[in-house]
Amino acid sequence: MSEAEKEIMLDLLCDKFVYGLDENESKQLSELGFDAREADSIEQTIAALGLVDLDSEAAMPAHLQAKVLRSADAFFASETSAAAAEAADDELPSRQIVLSGGSGSSWFSWLGWGFATAASVALAFVLFTGRGADNRAGVQPTPTPIPAERLDPSQQRQRLIDSSPGEVIMAQWGKGNVKELEGVSGDVVWSDEKQAGYMRFKGLAKNDVSKETYQLWIFDETQDPKTPIDGGTFDVNSDGEVIVPIDAKLKARKPAAFAITIEKPGGVVVSDRKRIAVLAPVKPTST
Amino acid sequence: MAQGILNKIAAGDKTAVEECLKKYGGLVWSLSRRMLRNSDDAEDAVQEIFLDVWKNAGKFDEQQSSETTFIAMIARRRLIDRIRFTSRRISADALDDVMAEPVDRADKTMQTSLEANDAVKALNSLRPEQQQVLQLSIVQGLSHQEIADRTGMPLGTVKTHARRGILQAREFLGLGSLDSAKEVHA
Numbered sequence: 001m002s003e004a005e006k007e008i009m010l011d012l013l014c015d016k017f018v019y020g021l022d023e024n025e026s027k028q029l030s031e032l033g034f035d036a037r038e039a040d041s042i043e044q045t046i047a048a049l050g051l052v053d054l055d056s057e058a059a060m061p062a063h064l065q066a067k068v069l070r071s072a073d074a075f076f077a078s079e080t081s082a083a084a085a086e087a088a089d090d091e092l093p094s095r096q097i098v099l100s101g102g103s104g105s106s107w108f109s110w111l112g113w114g115f116a117t118a119a120s121v122a123l124a125f126v127l128f129t130g131r132g133a134d135n136r137a138g139v140q141p142t143p144t145p146i147p148a149e150r151l152d153p154s155q156q157r158q159r160l161i162d163s164s165p166g167e168v169i170m171a172q173w174g175k176g177n178v179k180e181l182e183g184v185s186g187d188v189v190w191s192d193e194k195q196a197g198y199m200r201f202k203g204l205a206k207n208d209v210s211k212e213t214y215q216l217w218i219f220d221e222t223q224d225p226k227t228p229i230d231g232g233t234f235d236v237n238s239d240g241e242v243i244v245p246i247d248a249k250l251k252a253r254k255p256a257a258f259a260i261t262i263e264k265p266g267g268v269v270v271s272d273r274k275r276i277a278v279l280a281p282v283k284p285t286s287t
Numbered sequence: 288m289a290q291g292i293l294n295k296i297a298a299g300d301k302t303a304v305e306e307c308l309k310k311y312g313g314l315v316w317s318l319s320r321r322m323l324r325n326s327d328d329a330e331d332a333v334q335e336i337f338l339d340v341w342k343n344a345g346k347f348d349e350q351q352s353s354e355t356t357f358i359a360m361i362a363r364r365r366l367i368d369r370i371r372f373t374s375r376r377i378s379a380d381a382l383d384d385v386m387a388e389p390v391d392r393a394d395k396t397m398q399t400s401l402e403a404n405d406a407v408k409a410l411n412s413l414r415p416e417q418q419q420v421l422q423l424s425i426v427q428g429l430s431h432q433e434i435a436d437r438t439g440m441p442l443g444t445v446k447t448h449a450r451r452g453i454l455q456a457r458e459f460l461g462l463g464s465l466d467s468a469k470e471v472h473a
Contacts, residue, residue, distance in 0.1 A: 041463030060312035
């Protein structure tokens with residue numbers, strides 16, 4: 001390989017792991033040829049450099065963690081299904097499948113055919129429903145994987161309040177700076193201990209999802225007021241009472257106020273606070 | 288030596304899944320949000336990434352890389368696929384958001400892992416223009432053309448800084464010392 005070709009090859013490898021390659025670039029790289037160890041080391045370098053400036057406080061939201069755990073259960077169950085099928089083939093003609101014994105720590109051991117089949121279906125469901133566990137009332141309805149106990153958002157909210165009545169804080173929504181939304185009422189409840197909460201609204205207008213979204217901000221006493229915690233975005237597509245679970249991106253330790261702003265679709269990292277839909281200062285009272 | 292999380296997952300130890308999420312969930316979530324700039328997309332991506340992690344846990348070789356780097360590699364592959372599929376690579380417009388992120392959070396910036404610390408050192412070891420190009424491309428996701436437009440560097444110079452910077456950082460991180468290393472000093 002000439003020096004010029006080598007430069008092109010290295011450029012393509014770097015591009016591959018920073019941006020990805022299109023069909024022509026992939027073909028060109030393939031034609032040039034490259035050392036797999038070279039590619040691996042470049043990919044590792046880029047992955048390591050990509051760790052720079054990541055925010056360690058950006059903890060994965062609890063509801064997302066729950067989704068990942070559910071999909072992990074389903075994935076490993078489907079793996080078990082495949083393992084069981086192999087075992088069955090090995091055991092033919094008796095069709096006796098040994099799923100017990102062996103390593104006590106193996107979680108493959110406690111699953112049987114029926115569960116494995118069901119889990120495979122569950123995996124497909126989890127994978128193909130995307131944000132399936134999103135259960136905001138009055139908000140874009142999406143399929144919900146079957147939980148152990150079905151509670152609607154109102155019941156979930158009540159359960160949170162009942163679970164630790166002295167600890168859960170509640171604040172009433174008041175007007176922000178958007179004249180059309182001055183009539184919005186409702187409240188927000190939050191548990192520091194459970195890092196969970198719910199917002200309840202009456203009169204919050206439906207938003208045009210192609211143009212804007214609502215975004216919650218949590219002003220925590222431990223956080224600089226200039227950088228409130230992103231509480232997640234949500235859309236409203238129905239009238240009447242709307243209950244939205246809070247999706248805090250960071251751990252909120254002592255919220256002093258909650259604010260809803262109107263932002264571009266997808267939300268923003270820092271709000272310009274030009275359109276504050278509602279505000280809820282926390283008073284030192286509990287539910 | 289204690290068995291790593293990925294090895295435990297590959298061996299079917301269910302407790303390691305939660306351990307993995309606890310240790311690397313923030314990294315994957317943070318990386319996804321930064322690269323996709325959209326929480327909903329990031330949520331979908333995180334689920335896909337961890338599915339890839341479960342699938343590939345058996346391929347992890349601690350002699351080749353750390354768990355952090357391995358998971359970051361899996362995450363980046365998936366995120367790049369999503370970005371290319373949706374053609375929604377972070378744009379110069381979105382950069383305003385990045386720049387608007389608070390700068391007074393040094394105490395909370397992710398330097399929780401040795402890898403992140405080493406990466407910062409590797410980046411700092413480069414020439415300023417190389418640092419700038421890698422910061423804008425790998426960290427902030429700008430294309431080479433966007434970097435050229437933003438910095439005023441010719442496109443070819445941006446590419447050269449990117450390539451040489453990556454190869455030099457690789458040397459610094461001790462990840463490779465093949466013939467191409469000579470190219471760094473060309």
